[in-house]
Amino acid sequence: MCPFWRRPDEELLSIEEEVKMMNALAGAGVSFMGFEGGEPLLRKDIAEILEESSKRFHTSMVTNGWLLAGKVREIEDYLNFAFVSLDGVGELHDRLRGINGSFQKAIEGIRSASGRIPMAISSTITRENMQQAPDLVNLASDLGVSINFQIAYDYSTADPLSPDRAKLKETIEFLKYQKLAGRPIVNSVEYFDAILNSWYGGEGWRCKPWLTINIDPLGRIVQPCYIINEYSGKSKVWEVDIRALWNSYDWESYETCNKCALSCYLEPSLFSWQNPSMVRERILDNVVSYITGQIG
Numbered sequence: 001m002c003p004f005w006r007r008p009d010e011e012l013l014s015i016e017e018e019v020k021m022m023n024a025l026a027g028a029g030v031s032f033m034g035f036e037g038g039e040p041l042l043r044k045d046i047a048e049i050l051e052e053s054s055k056r057f058h059t060s061m062v063t064n065g066w067l068l069a070g071k072v073r074e075i076e077d078y079l080n081f082a083f084v085s086l087d088g089v090g091e092l093h094d095r096l097r098g099i100n101g102s103f104q105k106a107i108e109g110i111r112s113a114s115g116r117i118p119m120a121i122s123s124t125i126t127r128e129n130m131q132q133a134p135d136l137v138n139l140a141s142d143l144g145v146s147i148n149f150q151i152a153y154d155y156s157t158a159d160p161l162s163p164d165r166a167k168l169k170e171t172i173e174f175l176k177y178q179k180l181a182g183r184p185i186v187n188s189v190e191y192f193d194a195i196l197n198s199w200y201g202g203e204g205w206r207c208k209p210w211l212t213i214n215i216d217p218l219g220r221i222v223q224p225c226y227i228i229n230e231y232s233g234k235s236k237v238w239e240v241d242i243r244a245l246w247n248s249y250d251w252e253s254y255e256t257c258n259k260c261a262l263s264c265y266l267e268p269s270l271f272s273w274q275n276p277s278m279v280r281e282r283i284l285d286n287v288v289s290y291i292t293g294q295i296g
């Protein structure tokens, strides 16, 4: 669904550049770092990168799970959280990924890492898998992990997999009530409410893309968010004054944008210190997991 695999990236950052990037971000006050792909586990030095990250940040990673079973012992000490992407249960996941055996590999990865790294399934709701949302929640529950949902956004360069509007509403309402019923769903109730209120009620959320810094594989800062800029940043993160760049950017014009519901942007946008369940889920649980990781 996402367009990033179409990038013609020539080379990746060296470990020295990764460290320069992390130092720049830590110096600017960043405290959470998430590694996404492509597939982060394809890097042979991934353990070294995660180790460096864990010295500075609460560290998480999204993986397709294929290599997880073989690498878990190498990386478990450096991750506070891991997400394994699943597009469906069984054959549907294999079909959407285009490789038979992908589902089995992802499940093996989850089983091998579960109990070693706090984990969740990450699933993007598309028109192809929407009917499997209940099965995905049940699968997460059976595996003893959580599940985080993203709603597919119709990127300009991607295939039109965005879900049918009316059916999507039913699915979002279903997931919200599953969350309220205590099923292991990572998204907040406010996340589902914000989408329902905006896309179906005309009452938008205030997007705050400045709360998330996105760095492309070449170390460049992507602004205002990777949806609008589609991963084409300009400045290497260690070559700029991040605070000055942030303060000089015209963020205001994006506050009314409700184009995507990517949880990495929407959840921070909705966060409120006045909401005890959000403070617990988003801050306290993460702080505990970070401290546990540091002393564990």
Ligand code: SF4
Binding pocket: 207, 208, 209, 224, 225, 226, 227, 228, 254, 257, 258, 259, 260, 261, 262, 265
């Ligand atoms: S809703 Fe926010 S994160 Fe999404 S495209 Fe708009 S500005 Fe970017």
